[in-house]
Structures are given as structure tokens and as C-alpha cells.
């Protein structure tokens with residue numbers, strides 16, 4: 562059998578071996594604390610489920626326009642205007658199967674063979690694979706703790722060549738939780754406009770922001786950057802709806818139409834009764850989101866404080882999302898029994914087998930000096946898991 566060269570370039574998930582081992586331990590009745598979770602541990606709010614059931618009972622189970630039902634696109638436009646100071650018409654909106662699908666469509670619509678795509682590092686794991694699939698060239702822009710894992714406008718300039726087509730921004734970031742300020746975004750936008758570079762702004766964690774920080778959509782800064790930006794958002798994280806698969810993209814009409822053409826011939830519309838429930842989720846989830854954010858904030862404060870008490874680990878307090886990006890560089894090269902901790906993958910494997918906690922190794926996000934822990938698990942599990950981690954680290958020499 563000969564698979565296509567395109568598909569052969571796509572890496573399987575590097576975390577699969579960890580997940581498989583975690584499952585194996587669980588099946589043996591061993592409790593594993595899942596710091597690897599990538600989704601809120603709350604249930605989807607009841608009123609949203611109710612709407613989906615009503616839509617089913619009404620027989621709303623047939624095809625809809627690919628880009629989404631008018632009511633949903635209208636609700637998205639109203640949300641963007643009210644919350645993000647962004648004016649889009651319904652034809653500038655495309656509803657897709659999760660933000661992941663929206664980003665995939667956008668990359669396919671914009672990136673040609675050999676086009677350079679700027680990717681701040683650490684990055685969400687799917688971006689590089691999507692860029693590869695589009696035959697684009699990944700240009701990583703490294704960040705570090707000194708800049709709170711954010712790129713700077715001056716740094717951005719250094720990576721631009723005549724082949725640069727696109728920058729992918731994600732804030733609050735997965736995995737670091739960091740946010741860009743309006744000023745920082747303005748400076749980045751100026752560079753993009755000056756060089757006519759497109760931007761995919763992945764705003765999926767928009768609502769999960771702490772300490773009263775203001776979330777600003779880069780496209781809202783001025784009409785020039787708006788013309789170059791595809792804003793991506795969805796309901797997975799803010800409404801605890803990961804399995805419902807609702808994402809959307811908005812941007813210049815020609816790009817959204819091109820993305821819609823691709824979707825026409827791949828998935829078509831997202832599930833019809835889900836679209837009806839999504840209208841309500843977009844309009845009325847504020848209270849549920851507020852409660853979830855309060856709970857996440859408590860957990861964030863606890864996990865950051867406790868991790869920073871462990872001398873071998875350190876973490877910068879994230880401003881959003883539900884992850885902590887933990888520096889493990891002090892552990893590299895040390896030994897657990899006779900096993901050397903060579904990299905973040907080895908540490909993650911040992912944490913699983915010896916401390917019974919699953920974490921994601923930083924290498925999959927492009928930085929091996931870190932591991933990602935999610936606090937989308939109960940405070941009690943966080944306490945127990947951190948206790949296990951502490952005890953394990955005490956045995957490392």
C-alpha cells in the first residue's frame with residue numbers, strides 16, 4: 562500500500578503512547594490523575610442541551626446551508642459586535658466542526674506550496690501539521706519566559722521574507738495561558754499591515770481570562786488589519802461543548818467563501834440540531850461561563866502556588882485558558898533509579914508510571930524544557946496529583 566505523500570508528512574499524535582499507557586493503568590484499576598485534559602471538566606449547561614433536544618423533537622435533522630443556519634450566523638455577528646467590537650455580515654461568517662476545522666479551512670484557503678507561515682513557539686499541536694498538509698513552510702518564532710512567551714513586533718519583523726503569507730496567533734495561549742495586551746497587538750498589527758501578511762487569530766480561549774484582563778481581538782484594531790485577519794472562535798471551551806463540534810471563522814468575504822467551498826465538498830454543514838442549540842449558547846451562556854471562570858481561577862491560583870514550592874519546577878502565572886506551562890529544565894539529565902531524564906517525553910512517561918499522573922510533554926508544543934498540566938480537573942484531584950508529583954521528584958537524584 563502506498564499512502565499519499567501529503568498524509569505521510571502528518572505526524573501521529575506524540576501523546577498517543579502516554580494516553581495509551583494511562584488507559585492501560587486505569588484498566589488495571591489504578592487511579593491516574595489526568596493533568597493531560599484538554600477540555601473543561603464541567604457539563605454542558607442544561608439549557609443548551611434542552612435546546613438541542615427541542616430541535617430534535619421538531620425534526621430539525623436535515624441539511625442546512627454549509628456555512629450555517631441564518632439564525633446562528635446572525636447570533637455570531639451580534640456577539641462579535643457586542644463583545645469584540647467587530648462588524649461582520651453573515652456572509653463573512655462560516656460555521657465549522659470546531660475551531661480546529663475553521664483553522665484547517667483557513668490555512669487551506671490561504672497557504673500555497675512554499676508559502677511561509679509564522680508560528681510563535683510554543684504552539685498548539687495541530688498548527689504545524691495543518692501547515693505541512695497545505696505544503697506551507699513553518700517558520701517558528703521562539704519565545705521565552707522573559708517575554709511571557711509572547712512575540713514582539715520587532716522580533717516579528719526579523720522573520721518576514723517575501724514569501725511570508727500568514728501569522729498564526731493564539732491568545733490566551735495553549736499551552737502557556739498568556740495574553741496579548743491591546744498595545745502589543747497594535748504593534749504586531751502594524752507590522753502585518755505594513756507587510757500585507759494575513760493573520761489567523763485563534764481566540765478559542767477568549768472567555769477563559771482571569772484577573773479582569775481585557776480581551777482584545779486583533780481584527781478590531783483598525784480596518785486594515787481586519788482585512789487581513791480571520792478570527793476563529795467556537796463553543797468548545799467557553800461552553801464546555803467540546804464534543805458538540807461548533808467553531809466559526811469570520812473574515813474577508815472572499816476568504817470565507819473559499820473556505821466555504823472547501824467545506825461544501827468535505828463536511829458540509831455542522832450537525833443541524835446542534836446549530837439551533839448553539840444560537841442559545843452564544844446568547845445566554847454568560848452566567849455559566851462566569852461560574853466556570855471563577856472555579857478555574859481558584860484552581861489556577863492553587864496549582865501555580867504549589868508548583869512554585871517545588872524547587873525543581875517553576876511556572877509563570879497564566880492569564881487565561883486552563884493550562885500551566887511548567888519549566889522542567891532543572892530535572893533534565895538527572896536520574897530516577899537508573900533512568901536518566903533525557904527529555905520532556907521521558908519525564909512524562911515516568912510521571913505516569915511512577916507518580917500516576919498524566920501530563921503532556923513540552924516537545925509536542927515545540928519546547929522540550931516544559932510540560933503542560935491542565936487544571937480542568939477537580940481541586941481535590943489537583944491536590945492529590947501534585948502530592949504524587951512532589952513525592953516522585955524527591956526521589957530524583
Ligand SMILES: Cc1ncc(COP(=O)(O)O)c(C=O)c1O
Nearest residue numbers: 659660661685735765795797808
Ligand atoms: C489553541 C486551540 N485552538 C483550537 C482548538 C480546537 O478547538 P475545537 O474543539 O473547537 O476544535 C483547541 C483545542 O484544544 C486549542 O487548544
